[in-house]
Amino acid sequence: MKNLVAIIILFLSVSLAHAQSENDKNKVYVNPKVGVHFASLSTETAEQGSRVGMNVGIDMLIKSSKKSWFFWQPGLHYYRTGAQLVHQGTTQQEMDNQVHFNTLKAPISGGMYLTGSDGLLRIWVNAGITPTLLLGVQENEYGLSREAFRGATLGINGGIGIEVLIVTLELNYEHGITPMLSGNEGTNRMFSISAGLRF
Numbered sequence: 001m002k003n004l005v006a007i008i009i010l011f012l013s014v015s016l017a018h019a020q021s022e023n024d025k026n027k028v029y030v031n032p033k034v035g036v037h038f039a040s041l042s043t044e045t046a047e048q049g050s051r052v053g054m055n056v057g058i059d060m061l062i063k064s065s066k067k068s069w070f071f072w073q074p075g076l077h078y079y080r081t082g083a084q085l086v087h088q089g090t091t092q093q094e095m096d097n098q099v100h101f102n103t104l105k106a107p108i109s110g111g112m113y114l115t116g117s118d119g120l121l122r123i124w125v126n127a128g129i130t131p132t133l134l135l136g137v138q139e140n141e142y143g144l145s146r147e148a149f150r151g152a153t154l155g156i157n158g159g160i161g162i163e164v165l166i167v168t169l170e171l172n173y174e175h176g177i178t179p180m181l182s183g184n185e186g187t188n189r190m191f192s193i194s195a196g197l198r199f
Helices: 002-019 092-096
Strands: 028-042 051-062 070-083 099-105 108-113 121-137 152-164 167-176 187-197
Touching (some): 051 187, 070 121
Antiparallel strands (some): 028 051, 028 187, 070 099, 099 121, 108 121, 121 152, 152 167
């Protein structure tokens, strides 16, 4: 599944880059990126310690003109996250066990440049919503299956980014506003750091 998603994202990136006209290149940019994230999940009975995961995806940066300070930033990202649920009285063996789940996120954000949009160094901030689709749950020692999690959730996000020529670096925070677990519990919190290229 991971390889398939990566191939789809790469194909979309190349296709969109070639499909832009000369005028559109001044207003629409493609930003493929890779990164790591630190996620935690809390419920009434358990707390998941922060776990490092990987992500890969692509964002579009859409402006009304080349020099506009404001932009829209829709995206599509694949996330692989590990969870470790720690209950009271948990043994060391149980603490060593993890459950891995794969998700597809489609953030929709709006933002603005803080330093102008046409210099060599550009700094921007953004915020928006993040719909998330659960792709699958790996077999685990907790006995949790895909049915234990909601198929789709929603979160809010905010971040800050830096662009140097075509290189991008972004720090983002996502806070879940709908529960991840089917029992109406489990709030997701996630910090992510990603780097990419803007075309």
